[in-house]
Amino acid sequence: MAALAQAVMAGDRRALARAITLVESRRSDHAAVASALLQAVMPATGGAVRVGISGAPGVGKSTFVEALGSRLVERDLTIAVLAIDPSSTRSGGSILGDKTRMGKLARAPQAFIRPTPAGRTQGGVARRTREALLLCEAAGFDVVVVETVGVGQSEVAVAAMVDCFVLLVAPGGGDDLQGIKRGVMELADVVVVTKADGDLAAPARLAAADYGHALGLLRPRSAAWKPRVLLCSAVTGAGVAEVWAAVEEQRQALVDAGEMAGLRAGQARNALWADVHDRLGSALRSDPAVAATAAGVERSVVAGELAPSAGADRILAAFRSGGWGGPRSEPR
Amino acid sequence: MAALAQAVMAGDRRALARAITLVESRRSDHAAVASALLQAVMPATGGAVRVGISGAPGVGKSTFVEALGSRLVERDLTIAVLAIDPSSTRSGGSILGDKTRMGKLARAPQAFIRPTPAGRTQGGVARRTREALLLCEAAGFDVVVVETVGVGQSEVAVAAMVDCFVLLVAPGGGDDLQGIKRGVMELADVVVVTKADGDLAAPARLAAADYGHALGLLRPRSAAWKPRVLLCSAVTGAGVAEVWAAVEEQRQALVDAGEMAGLRAGQARNALWADVHDRLGSALRSDPAVAATAAGVERSVVAGELAPSAGADRILAAFRSGGWGGPRSEPR
Numbered sequence: 123m124a125a126l127a128q129a130v131m132a133g134d135r136r137a138l139a140r141a142i143t144l145v146e147s148r149r150s151d152h153a154a155v156a157s158a159l160l161q162a163v164m165p166a167t168g169g170a171v172r173v174g175i176s177g178a179p180g181v182g183k184s185t186f187v188e189a190l191g192s193r194l195v196e197r198d199l200t201i202a203v204l205a206i207d208p209s210s211t212r213s214g215g216s217i218l219g220d221k222t223r224m225g226k227l228a229r230a231p232q233a234f235i236r237p238t239p240a241g242r243t244q245g246g247v248a249r250r251t252r253e254a255l256l257l258c259e260a261a262g263f264d265v266v267v268v269e270t271v272g273v274g275q276s277e278v279a280v281a282a283m284v285d286c287f288v289l290l291v292a293p294g295g296g297d298d299l300q301g302i303k304r305g306v307m308e309l310a311d312v313v314v315v316t317k318a319d320g321d322l323a324a325p326a327r328l329a330a331a332d333y334g335h336a337l338g339l340l341r342p343r344s345a346a347w348k349p350r351v352l353l354c355s356a357v358t359g360a361g362v363a364e365v366w367a368a369v370e371e372q373r374q375a376l377v378d379a380g381e382m383a384g385l386r387a388g389q390a391r392n393a394l395w396a397d398v399h400d401r402l403g404s405a406l407r408s409d410p411a412v413a414a415t416a417a418g419v420e421r422s423v424v425a426g427e428l429a430p431s432a433g434a435d436r437i438l439a440a441f442r443s444g445g446w447g448g449p450r451s452e453p454r
Numbered sequence: 455m456a457a458l459a460q461a462v463m464a465g466d467r468r469a470l471a472r473a474i475t476l477v478e479s480r481r482s483d484h485a486a487v488a489s490a491l492l493q494a495v496m497p498a499t500g501g502a503v504r505v506g507i508s509g510a511p512g513v514g515k516s517t518f519v520e521a522l523g524s525r526l527v528e529r530d531l532t533i534a535v536l537a538i539d540p541s542s543t544r545s546g547g548s549i550l551g552d553k554t555r556m557g558k559l560a561r562a563p564q565a566f567i568r569p570t571p572a573g574r575t576q577g578g579v580a581r582r583t584r585e586a587l588l589l590c591e592a593a594g595f596d597v598v599v600v601e602t603v604g605v606g607q608s609e610v611a612v613a614a615m616v617d618c619f620v621l622l623v624a625p626g627g628g629d630d631l632q633g634i635k636r637g638v639m640e641l642a643d644v645v646v647v648t649k650a651d652g653d654l655a656a657p658a659r660l661a662a663a664d665y666g667h668a669l670g671l672l673r674p675r676s677a678a679w680k681p682r683v684l685l686c687s688a689v690t691g692a693g694v695a696e697v698w699a700a701v702e703e704q705r706q707a708l709v710d711a712g713e714m715a716g717l718r719a720g721q722a723r724n725a726l727w728a729d730v731h732d733r734l735g736s737a738l739r740s741d742p743a744v745a746a747t748a749a750g751v752e753r754s755v756v757a758g759e760l761a762p763s764a765g766a767d768r769i770l771a772a773f774r775s776g777g778w779g780g781p782r783s784e785p786r
Contacts, residue, residue: 157764160763164760167758253762390755390758391752394752394765397762398766398770403731403734420722420726423726424718424722424723428496429493430725431488431585433726435489438730438734438737441734
């Protein structure tokens, strides 16, 4: 483990990949090693610009990340991309294809692209992504991008782990502005209207104006930074540099306002408590005393003989009095 | 408590309102009474048609619910409306205004309208809504509508507690179809395009075709029911009867396929486990041993000296060895 931690901190890509596989593992004998590994690399973490990039399917996310990544690489910056897709739990799909879709970036020695497999729980996926982010920082990456797609829940989790949250939107605009995206809009530090070229150039400008108006109605996440709307075309490459400039400018604004330390402290606290709740849930699910009680309680609740709240009391009583009080390692 | 349970089951509206206030209460001395009350009314629950109605702000949700409710009342059915708005936690707003917006329905003796205040946690709001639903059933309502607005998370919770999930959409359509609404679309049994009158009649028809196409691409929740898209105008009243006919038809399809019992069993199991996780989280938050440990752990994690996972281990060890093992009632 100590050797692996050293190799990660020395920037060894294969060691980094192995380390991420370790923290992603569900094997209980891996849990203690993963925990020790993370603890060992902690002093080397914190140095990257943490960027979240989100957007609906079809908005051109992979293309944008590839264009942005390639530009950073040209500027001699190193970039790690962690791509999560919690929605694949239900639809059965996977984003492993993203790696090939970002072919040019994946071949650059300054880049590291890693899909995070969707897990059984949203909390588990978020935890693994946060830990992979720390490992990438320990490996010395200048920029770590967390890429996600979802219906709101995963965006909230990602926004809580990054310094700058970039939301990609299609040049459609209009009615959907006031709609379901509102909750996600509230998270955005930078909104990028994609595909702003050719026939879509004019609608993209209209959409940008609409989004700018919508952002103006929302309370900004920080008094130091007013969220901005930008236009971008992956085909012409126009606007990509401006997006990165906005990310840097937002960072500087937070630094100047003395908010950076508070932001990072908030990320750390969020990671801590999310881990606590995630592990507590895992402990409950794998508790033998709970398992022994649950079937009977479920039957009574399903039969309408027992109120769900009363059933919950019985299961929690089993958890409290049973195995969870005993000395054993937490499941991850 | 026994008198209150009797009064609720006798259909006394004021008793029902008091009972809901009791299950919504955060006071620890109310928890045991609320639990006993729910247990007492359990035999009288299960009789209502449980309908979820969701849609973005501005889609005309209150108007639709009022139109639907008034039609049910004309048919001598009783209807209870539970309106939740988890998004108000962030924006500071409230939907208490909904009750006045549904003025005509609120005055009908066959109707009961109750806003569920947004709470600190999503889980808490969902639990209170589920318990209010059981109380409304115990009070004998034929139909219980759970109305919500949100960015995906609350819709998932509501879809898990109702028999039929109705999604209202604006006549915009187009680009937003393939986007963030997808996760919510997957939950819908009936999609209603609102405002289908006047200048919007034609775009509404186009949107309905688009949504129909989109639904065709999704895996239905049940093999017995293919989700349907309908048009509706609150101004002319056109389409409201058809929406209710679809709700009844979906119900009959599930009954005929022998799926109704399984659906209700799933709702009960979901309520049980959601309650378990919600209470466990509350117990953690209010645990004195956790409180005593957490501040120091938080400082170390924020300082980057301790990995979040290692910090989580310490907090959970405190929870396990500390007060939670002792004999005291669960906080709600």
